[in-house]
Structures are given as structure tokens and as C-alpha cells.
Amino acid sequence: MYKRKEVKKISNTLDKEIVNLINEQIWLENNASFYYLYLSTQFNMNGYSGISKFFLEQSNEERVHMLKLIEYLLDEDITPQIPNYNYLEDLDEKFNLLNHFENSLMNEKRVTNSIIEIVSKCKEKRDIKTENFMQWFVIEQREEENKFKSIIDDIKIIGNSGSGLFELNKQLSSLPEEE
Numbered sequence: 001m002y003k004r005k006e007v008k009k010i011s012n013t014l015d016k017e018i019v020n021l022i023n024e025q026i027w028l029e030n031n032a033s034f035y036y037l038y039l040s041t042q043f044n045m046n047g048y049s050g051i052s053k054f055f056l057e058q059s060n061e062e063r064v065h066m067l068k069l070i071e072y073l074l075d076e077d078i079t080p081q082i083p084n085y086n087y088l089e090d091l092d093e094k095f096n097l098l099n100h101f102e103n104s105l106m107n108e109k110r111v112t113n114s115i116i117e118i119v120s121k122c123k124e125k126r127d128i129k130t131e132n133f134m135q136w137f138v139i140e141q142r143e144e145e146n147k148f149k150s151i152i153d154d155i156k157i158i159g160n161s162g163s164g165l166f167e168l169n170k171q172l173s174s175l176p177e178e179e
């Protein structure tokens with residue numbers, strides 16, 4: 001009689017280390033969301049309503065990123081760790097247009113590194129599904145970093161020019177919204 005070849009069982013649950021890294025990523029995205037919300041209020045208070053709107057949209061985007069990760073874990077029947085604090089305890093930034101954008105770029109680089117760490121772990125654990133899912137974030141981070149770099153370049157050219165700052169504020173109020 002034909003004997004069915006035994007199929008090697010493959011675990012369907014996510015590797016613990018990968019889950020931990022995704023939970024850390026959830027924390028980082030939430031942190032970024034609150035950081036940009038903070039900057040949005042700072043720019044508003046200093047008369048830059050356009051840049052304030054730009055950072056509010058950034059903040060909303062980061063929240064969407066966090067939700068994507070939460071949804072991924074839920075789809076895998078894993079309880080995500082919801083960050084239980086949001087405040088940026090060590091934050092001590094005096095209002096400075098260029099510094100805020102440079103710090104935002106640094107923040108994005110930190111997020112990128114963390115995403116690369118997840119992708120590397122996925123490769124090590126041969127978790128193609130999560131690796132595939134994370135590719136969206138890899139592309140997104142490239143766009144985010146380039147966006148901040150290009151604004152920083154503009155700010156350096158503008159310097160203290162009032163009309164330049166007026167234009168920048170206007171431009172950033174109407175950047176196309178992303179996912």
C-alpha cells in the first residue's frame with residue numbers, strides 16, 4: 001500500500017526574538033509619533049502653521065506605522081505590547097528650525113536601523129513572511145530619510161531669509177500626504 005511521505009512539521013508561530021523586535025518597533029513608531037506631535041505644537045506656537053501641519057501629518061503617519069505592526073502581530077495571534085508611556089522624558093529641545101529637522105532625520109535613521117535589524121533577524125530565522133511584510137517599511141524609511149534630507153538642504157540655503165522661510169512654511173503645509 002502506498003505510504004504517504006511524512007511531511008516535516010514547520011512551526012507557524014513567529015520566532016520569539018522576532019516578536020520582541022517587532023514590539024520594540026511598535027514602541028519606536030509610537031515614540032516618533034509623539035515626537036512629531038510635540039514638534040507640531042512647537043512650530044505652531046512659533047508662528048509656523050505650515051510646518052506645524054507638516055509635523056502633524058508626520059505624527060499621524062507614524063501612528064499608522066505602529067498600527068500596521070500591531071495588526072501584523074494580531075493576524076499571527078500574538079498579543080502586541082502596546083506602549084504604556086508616550087512622553088519623551090529626556091527631551092530638551094529649544095526651538096530651532098534647523099535642529100528640529102536634523103533631529104527628525106536622526107530619529108528616522110534610528111527607526112531605519114531598527115527595521116534593518118528585524119529584516120536581518122528574519123533572514124537568520126528564515127522567516128520569509130515577516131521579511132516580506134517588513135519590506136514596506138524599508139522602502140518607507142528610504143523615502144522618509146530623503147524627505148528630511150531635502151528639507152534640511154533647503155533650510156541651509158534659506159538661512160535667515162524671511163521670504164525663504166515664508167515659502168518653506170507654505171510649501172510644507174501642502175506636501176502630498178503619504179500612507
Ligand code: FEO
Pocket residue numbers: 029032061062065108111144
Ligand atoms: Fe515610521 Fe518614520 O518611521
